[in-house]
Amino acid sequence: MFVWLTTASLALAAPTCTPADHAGWIESVRTKGEEDAYLCLAADDTAQDALLEAISASDDTTTGSHRRMQRALAIHVMQRLESPANIDALRAINASDRRLLRDAVHARRGRQSPVPDHHTVFSKFDWYQPDKRFTNRSLTPTDHENLAVIDKPPRAEPAPAPADAPAMAAVPEAPGNGPQPAATRSTCGCAATTTGAGVVWLGGLLVVGARRRQR
Numbered sequence: 001m002f003v004w005l006t007t008a009s010l011a012l013a014a015p016t017c018t019p020a021d022h023a024g025w026i027e028s029v030r031t032k033g034e035e036d037a038y039l040c041l042a043a044d045d046t047a048q049d050a051l052l053e054a055i056s057a058s059d060d061t062t063t064g065s066h067r068r069m070q071r072a073l074a075i076h077v078m079q080r081l082e083s084p085a086n087i088d089a090l091r092a093i094n095a096s097d098r099r100l101l102r103d104a105v106h107a108r109r110g111r112q113s114p115v116p117d118h119h120t121v122f123s124k125f126d127w128y129q130p131d132k133r134f135t136n137r138s139l140t141p142t143d144h145e146n147l148a149v150i151d152k153p154p155r156a157e158p159a160p161a162p163a164d165a166p167a168m169a170a171v172p173e174a175p176g177n178g179p180q181p182a183a184t185r186s187t188c189g190c191a192a193t194t195t196g197a198g199v200v201w202l203g204g205l206l207v208v209g210a211r212r213r214q215r
Contacts, residue, residue, distance in 0.1 A: 015039050022050035029072045030054070030065040039124070042075045048089060051076060055092050070094050078104045079125070085146045090153040101150050105143050110134035 017025075017040035025047070028037035041047045051073040058066045074097035077089045081104060090098065103118045110131030113119040122128035139147075 017043055020044055020046065022047050026050060026054045026069065026072070029068050033068050038072050038075055041072050042079045044076075048073070048076055048086065052088060052092055067094065070097055071100075074098075074100055075121070077101060081105055081108060081146055082142070084142060085149055087149060087153055090149060091156065098150050098153075102147060105139070105146055105150070106134070109138040109140075109143065111138075 015036035017036075022041070022044070025037040025040050028034040029041065041051065051069065055066070055069050055073060058069065060066060070093045073089055074093045077085055077093075078101055080086075081101070085101070090101075093101075099115075100118055100121065103113050103115060104122065107113050107118070107122045107130075108127055110129065111134040112130035113122055
């Protein structure tokens with residue numbers, strides 16, 4: 001059971017959250033589950049990145065401290081459901097907190113939560129005004145979009161493959177020399193060069209051999 005927002009007797013008074021202290025609030029949530037820290041993180045528009053980093057850095061995802069940080073992130077998202085929900089945040093929270101968010105989408109339009117713990121959470125915020133006239137027609141297009149991604153957050157896109165390395169620049173020619181043709185293979189299976197010096201040298205050997213045969 002979560003330490004915060006599960007007891008109906010908790011006071012509704014808002015804490016003093018200035019100046020912003022993301023690290024301190026997150027530590028208070030992680031170690032003590034303090035209500036004021038949850039509320040301050042929920043109210044601060046810039047707290048999401050700090051929460052995501054803290055959750056990512058948590059070594060053991062099964063501990064109560066990790067789940068309390070996930071709940072703090074879920075409450076932060078819940079306070080912004082009038083806009084499209086942040087996908088990175090949805091990926092970072094557990095299935096239980098996604099159910100909380102799904103319930104919150106309806107609760108923001110007037111449905112009284114059927115889950116006692118959710119009702120306690122929602123009662124901490126002034127937008128929660130249960131209305132017997134609620135129907136699913138009360139939901140907005142943004143609500144329907146949020147419900148879809150809350151149920152199944154899209155997977156993260158794979159990192160793009162690195163671009164191919166540029167081709168190696170051609171080796172500059174030596175001063176005074178022309179292009180150096182590749183070596184070719186003679187019919188004897190040995191490598192024969194086609195440079196000018198090689199032709200002269202090979203021609204000289206042929207002449208010497210011919211003279212020896214004439215003798």
